[in-house]
Amino acid sequence: MTTATTPEVDSTAVARPPRPDRRRALSATPSVRATMIKIVSLGLLDALVFYAAFVLTFNSEWVLAVGIVAAAVVINVVYLRRGWLPAKYLIPGTVFLLIFQAYAIVYSGYVAFTNYGDGHMSSKESAIEALIDKSLVRVPESPAYGLVVVERLGQLAFLVTDPEGEALLGSDEQPLRPADNAEFAGGRAIAVDGYTTLDFSEMIDQQKRIAAMSVPLTDDPNDGALQTPDGSQAFVYAATMQYDEEADAFVDTATGTVYEDTGEGAFAAPDGTELMPGWKIDVGLQNFVDAFTEESIRQPLLSVMIWTFVFAGFTVAATFAVGVFLAVMLNDPRLKFRRTFRVLAILPYAFPVFLSAIIWSGMLNPQFGIINQVFFGGAAIPWLTDPLLAKLSILTVSLWLGYPYMFLVATGALQSIPDEYVEAARVDGASPWAIFRHVKLPLLMVSMAPLLIASFAFNFNNFNLIYMLTGGGPQDITTDMNVGATDILITLVYKVAFGETGGRDFGLASAFSILIFVMVAIISVVSFRRTKALEELN
Numbered sequence: 001m002t003t004a005t006t007p008e009v010d011s012t013a014v015a016r017p018p019r020p021d022r023r024r025a026l027s028a029t030p031s032v033r034a035t036m037i038k039i040v041s042l043g044l045l046d047a048l049v050f051y052a053a054f055v056l057t058f059n060s061e062w063v064l065a066v067g068i069v070a071a072a073v074v075i076n077v078v079y080l081r082r083g084w085l086p087a088k089y090l091i092p093g094t095v096f097l098l099i100f101q102a103y104a105i106v107y108s109g110y111v112a113f114t115n116y117g118d119g120h121m122s123s124k125e126s127a128i129e130a131l132i133d134k135s136l137v138r139v140p141e142s143p144a145y146g147l148v149v150v151e152r153l154g155q156l157a158f159l160v161t162d163p164e165g166e167a168l169l170g171s172d173e174q175p176l177r178p179a180d181n182a183e184f185a186g187g188r189a190i191a192v193d194g195y196t197t198l199d200f201s202e203m204i205d206q207q208k209r210i211a212a213m214s215v216p217l218t219d220d221p222n223d224g225a226l227q228t229p230d231g232s233q234a235f236v237y238a239a240t241m242q243y244d245e246e247a248d249a250f251v252d253t254a255t256g257t258v259y260e261d262t263g264e265g266a267f268a269a270p271d272g273t274e275l276m277p278g279w280k281i282d283v284g285l286q287n288f289v290d291a292f293t294e295e296s297i298r299q300p301l302l303s304v305m306i307w308t309f310v311f312a313g314f315t316v317a318a319t320f321a322v323g324v325f326l327a328v329m330l331n332d333p334r335l336k337f338r339r340t341f342r343v344l345a346i347l348p349y350a351f352p353v354f355l356s357a358i359i360w361s362g363m364l365n366p367q368f369g370i371i372n373q374v375f376f377g378g379a380a381i382p383w384l385t386d387p388l389l390a391k392l393s394i395l396t397v398s399l400w401l402g403y404p405y406m407f408l409v410a411t412g413a414l415q416s417i418p419d420e421y422v423e424a425a426r427v428d429g430a431s432p433w434a435i436f437r438h439v440k441l442p443l444l445m446v447s448m449a450p451l452l453i454a455s456f457a458f459n460f461n462n463f464n465l466i467y468m469l470t471g472g473g474p475q476d477i478t479t480d481m482n483v484g485a486t487d488i489l490i491t492l493v494y495k496v497a498f499g500e501t502g503g504r505d506f507g508l509a510s511a512f513s514i515l516i517f518v519m520v521a522i523i524s525v526v527s528f529r530r531t532k533a534l535e536e537l538n
Helices: 022-026 032-058 062-080 085-111 124-134 200-205 207-212 286-293 295-330 338-345 353-363 370-375 387-415 419-427 432-460 463-469 489-497 506-537
Strands: 136-138 145-152 155-161 167-170 182-185 188-192 225-227 233-239 241-244 249-252 258-261
Touching (some): 032 062, 124 136, 286 506, 387 432
16 A cells, blocks of 8 residues: 655745736836826927917817816826826827817807808907908098018018107007107118018018008007008008997998898898898707708709719619629639639729729710710710719719629628528529528628618718719709709718808708718618618528
8 A cells, every 4th residue: 555645845946936916017117218208298288288278268269278178187197197007098099089070070060050151250340340341441631651561470560650750560450559669760660679570572472461451540440440552651541331339230431321230140231231241140940941941952952862862772772782793603613713703893992982983084074985985986975964864874883883892791791601501492492593582692681781771871971972973063053052963962061061153151061961960870770770680590
C-alpha cells in the first residue's frame, strides 16, 4: 500500500512578482507630455469658446452663448477629472452630433415658423437703418468735408475735417465723434492715433467699399450721413424717409406718404405698398397654410409630390426586380464566366452618381447625344426638354444607377439560403418559378425589406440625380413658382430656398423640409411594422 506524498517546496526558489493590478494601471499618473497636450488643447478650446461667447453676446444671442459655455464647462470637467473613461470617448462624437445634426434640425424647424427670406433677413432695427440709408440723397449746397480714409483691424473709417476745421472720426457703425488726437497738415486732418491712413493705391483697391460707406452725423440716423463720391471730400446726405419712433412709422418727406408697421415684418402704406427690406418675425403656421391654400403654391406642390412618390416607388420596385433577376441568373452554378458577368453588372455602382448623371445628360442630348445619333438615326428627340420624355429619362437612368446595389444585396442573400430548402421543394415537384416565389423570395424579403425602405427614403431625396441630369426641368410655365416637370420635393426645396430665378424664401423651404420628414417618417414606420411579419420566417 502506497501513501500519497506532498512534494516539497523549494524555499530558495525566486518568488514570481505579483500581477499588476489593472485598476492601478489605468489610474496611474499620466506622463508630463500627455498632461501638457491635454492642457494646451483645452486652453485652445476655452479660448475659442470665450471668443464665440463674446461675439454671440454682443449680437444678443444669449441662448447660444450660454449653451457653448455650458458645453465647454462639461468638456473641461470630463477631461480634467481622472476616470470617466467612457465619457472621454463619447464627448467628441456627441459634440459633433449636436453641432452638425441636432442644431441644423432644430434651426430648420424654427425657420419654418418664420418669414425668413429675401427682404426679411435681419432685425427690425437693422431694417430701419437700411431703409434710411437707401433713401439718402445729397443735401443741396452741402459743405464739403476734407476726407482721408483710415483703417483699423480691417475696418474702414472716415477722418474728416468739418468747415470749422474740427477733426471728426466715424464709420458705418460709429457716428462722427471728435478726433482730439488727430494730426493736421495744410489745415486738414491727415492721421489719427490707432488708425492707418490709406494711400492712393490702397484706396483704389478699396474703392467699392469706400463708395458704399455711409457715416451717420449723429446717433439719430434721421440727421443724415456723410458719403464720398471721390475719396477726397465728403458731403452731407439726408434721408427722404424719416422714421418716427413714437409712431413706429416712416414718413416720405417728398410725398407725405406714411408707412406703418403692419405686424407682418414690413412697413406698409395704406394702399399696401411695402418698404423693403423688412425684418424676420415669427409667423406661426402661416408657411404651412400657404403651402396648401395658396393656389400658386398648392398646385405645383401637389404635382411635385405626386411625381416624387412615382419616382421613388418606381425606382425601388424596378431596381429590386432587375437586381434580384440578375442575382438569380448569375447565382446558377451552371453558368460560365459568372464572375465576369458579376463584375460587369456592378460597374454602374462604381461611378459617382453626379458623374454618371452628367454623362447620361450628354448621351441624351438631342443634337449630338449618342442615343439619338446611334440608336435613332440622328433624330432630334428632346429627351430632357419634353416633360414626359424627361421623366422617362430620369426613371431609366435611376434604374441604371440603382440596380447594382440591389444585385449585390440579393446575391449575398441568395447565397445564404440553405440548399436543403430548395432541394426539398424540388423533391415535392415544385417548378423553378414556384421555388423562387414560395421559397427564395420570402427569404430574400426578410433581409431586403429594410433595405427597400431605406432605398425609398434615399430616392425620395435623390437630389444629385435630378439636379445633375435635368436641373428639375423643363420649366413649368403654368405657375409663377420656379418649378419644373422633373422636380422632386428636395429639388423644389432647394429652388425655393436658393431660387435662381425667384426670391429666396427660407421659411417656406423649411416648411417643405418638415413635410418631407413627416412623409418619409410615416412611410418608414408603417413599412417597418409590416415587415415584422417577415421575421417569423426566421
